[in-house]
Amino acid sequence: xxxxxxxxxxxxxxxxAAATINFxxxxxxxxxxxxxxxxxFKGQLNARALKALELQFGVTHKPLWDQYLIYLNNLIHGxxxxxxxxxxxxxxxxxxxxxxxxxxxVGVATLMSVCIGLMAGIYIAWHRGxxxxxxxSTMATxxxxxxxxxxxxxxxxxxxxxxxxxxxxxxxxxxLTPAFTWPFIRNMLYHALLPAVTIxxxxxxxxxxxxxxxxxxxxxxxxxxxxxxxxxxxSRLMIHYAARNAILPSMTGFAMAIGFxxxxxxxxxxxxxxxxxxxxxLAAVQNEDYPLMQGLFLIIAFSVLITNFIVEMLYGRxxxxxxxxxxx
Amino acid sequence: xxxxxxxxxxxxxxxxxxxxxxxxxxxxxxGDKRPIFGAAILAAFVLLAVCAPLLTPYxxxxxxFVPLSAPSARHWLGTTASGQDIxxxxxxxxxxxxxxxxxxxxxxxxxxxxxxxFPAYLGGRTDTFMATFTNIxxxxxxxxxxxxxxxxxxxxxxxxxxxxxxxTGWAWGARILRSQTLTLSQRDFVIAxxxxxxxxxxxxxxxxxxxxxxxxxxNLVFATIGAILAEASLEFLGLGNPDIVTxxxxxxxxxxxxxxxxxxxxxxxPPGLAIALVGLSLALINFGIxxxxxxRLRVNPSHRKTRNQKGAKL
Numbered sequence: 019x020x021x022x023x024x025x026x027x028x029x030x031x032x033x034x035a036a037a038t039i040n041f042x043x044x045x046x047x048x049x050x051x052x053x054x055x056x057x058x059f060k061g062q063l064n065a066r067a068l069k070a071l072e073l074q075f076g077v078t079h080k081p082l083w084d085q086y087l088i089y090l091n092n093l094i095h096g097x098x099x100x101x102x103x104x105x106x107x108x109x110x111x112x113x114x115x116x117x118x119x120x121x122x123x124v125g126v127a128t129l130m131s132v133c134i135g136l137m138a139g140i141y142i143a144w145h146r147g148x149x150x151x152x153x154x155s156t157m158a159t160x161x162x163x164x165x166x167x168x169x170x171x172x173x174x175x176x177x178x179x180x181x182x183x184x185x186x187x188x189x190x191x192x193x194l195t196p197a198f199t200w201p202f203i204r205n206m207l208y209h210a211l212l213p214a215v216t217i218x219x220x221x222x223x224x225x226x227x228x229x230x231x232x233x234x235x236x237x238x239x240x241x242x243x244x245x246x247x248x249x250x251x252x253s254r255l256m257i258h259y260a261a262r263n264a265i266l267p268s269m270t271g272f273a274m275a276i277g278f279x280x281x282x283x284x285x286x287x288x289x290x291x292x293x294x295x296x297x298x299x300l301a302a303v304q305n306e307d308y309p310l311m312q313g314l315f316l317i318i319a320f321s322v323l324i325t326n327f328i329v330e331m332l333y334g335r336x337x338x339x340x341x342x343x344x345x346x
Numbered sequence: 347x348x349x350x351x352x353x354x355x356x357x358x359x360x361x362x363x364x365x366x367x368x369x370x371x372x373x374x375x376x377g378d379k380r381p382i383f384g385a386a387i388l389a390a391f392v393l394l395a396v397c398a399p400l401l402t403p404y405x406x407x408x409x410x411f412v413p414l415s416a417p418s419a420r421h422w423l424g425t426t427a428s429g430q431d432i433x434x435x436x437x438x439x440x441x442x443x444x445x446x447x448x449x450x451x452x453x454x455x456x457x458x459x460x461x462x463x464f465p466a467y468l469g470g471r472t473d474t475f476m477a478t479f480t481n482i483x484x485x486x487x488x489x490x491x492x493x494x495x496x497x498x499x500x501x502x503x504x505x506x507x508x509x510x511x512x513x514t515g516w517a518w519g520a521r522i523l524r525s526q527t528l529t530l531s532q533r534d535f536v537i538a539x540x541x542x543x544x545x546x547x548x549x550x551x552x553x554x555x556x557x558x559x560x561x562x563x564x565n566l567v568f569a570t571i572g573a574i575l576a577e578a579s580l581e582f583l584g585l586g587n588p589d590i591v592t593x594x595x596x597x598x599x600x601x602x603x604x605x606x607x608x609x610x611x612x613x614x615x616p617p618g619l620a621i622a623l624v625g626l627s628l629a630l631i632n633f634g635i636x637x638x639x640x641x642r643l644r645v646n647p648s649h650r651k652t653r654n655q656k657g658a659k660l
Contacts, residue, residue: 028478028481031478031482032481032482032485032486035482035486036486039486039491040494043494043495043498044498047498047499051498051499051500156380159626159629159630159633160622160626162625162629163571163575163621163622163623163624163625163626163628163629164618164622164625165575165578165579165582165618165621165622166579167579167582167597168578168597168614168617168618168621168622169618171597171600171601171606171614171618172614172615172618174606175606175611175614178606179606179607179609180609231636273484273485274484274485274518276487277484277485277486277487277488277489278488278489280487280489280490281487281488281489281490281579282489284489284490284493285489285579285582285583288583289601299490299493300493300583303493303497303583303585304584306497308497311494311497312494314490315490315491315493315494318487318490319486319487319490319491322485322486322487323485323486326485
């Protein structure tokens, strides 16, 4: 219970920190960049929207503290302002439209890459020093260094432009309307496959190498040695003794890993014009649509923080050592 | 500190320590050639970038050639849509990309050392606060944060990009160095130094820091890989200064110039491959450094034998 309370407190503090960074950044920059943006939109917005915008980005004489309280209050009520590109559509509506695409893409791709990476890591650690260990370790090191967007561009070039196996852009064919029907779902999966494979290939290497190192560490433990001396079967030693204990420590790096994967997924979306958060974020940056950009940053940060919290909860359930370790 | 009551033989102690470290490095490289391979790749890229003017007669911004021509004897890597020589861009671009990567990696590591070690050693509230701050910086996704910052800054040159990446990328290293500082400060030799009345800062810099040098170097390598990837990502998105030729901006122009549609693979492959190979080379070097700090990972050709021996003893 202590563990849950502690992780919950950290979640709240980090959510607050992300929100505060979001608030401070435009105000911290030399010559508040929002002044220019607001100047650009002066003729097109009505007085009330303009006023709200000025308040949101600190182009006002109100004390900083008041601005901050108003900002937090708006945030708690889910008010992220209006998008300027799609004026007067609320930012929250654009987020609601693009979030599912990113969640689906990143979720499925991460699940696949974690599973494949862990299994391959277990295998090569068991046969360490062998032929496959060398090949897989080197390959994983290489794929981990691949820039997501570059791999995406290559995939698009080979499978899209050159061989016409997969579509070049978007999440589904424009001739279809989204519905829970088999043709639509098939079309959706067909569009998601190439971006998902890009993410899986780029992110798998890290899991594989991390698992390999942890597995080698556990294989050196005395209880594994003892198990071997008792004559336990190879598979029992590999899975029940070594792997089960090695998986948990490789999850501690999850916080940072998921941050990288999300960053990479945003770039992948841009390459494949996949209508998720990353694609919208770049469009918002290019259009200097700061309210939309702020909202997207917040939702990306919040999703990562909450995912992390969930993983830590699972981790704490599975491994009693962490529950004691954290409170120490 | 004061040299008067230090035994005369003491200068040999650090020399001996250094000798042992070199011997350990030698033994690791004997069993594992990957770090040497990595260093060779990295050296090749640095050399290509440094010697750029000797290796190509063209300027990277010269637009006087036939656009989108495939690799040929005149243009080894072909030309861009606006008629620039890609080989020249590749060589000169490497200078900025590598420079920014290493600069940002260095800044991040420096911050990691300062923000990881000092509060941990001071302990108390400073440490609790910094540890929480580090953990928060660690979980907030880096690339979206970089995108937002560079969007506000506007027209970011390589210097600003290096600075921003360095200032946001220290958390992972700080966390590792913090826990190592906490472990080391309980070791006998540190306690002995403290009881002998050594200055606190001196203990930190002269006793603790040298003992986690391999972690610091590993962090430098790791932070540099991240920085090169982050820089390329920002520039690919058009958030850097597109007029400065780097591997990242080359890919930005390749995408904007519809290199894919025109089948100009020679425009896309070199910069991305270079980024990946530099990342790979640093990771290969890191394999060696990891083995220095974690002996269990050492690739020992005779490990089967030792395992059997251990088993026999049991």
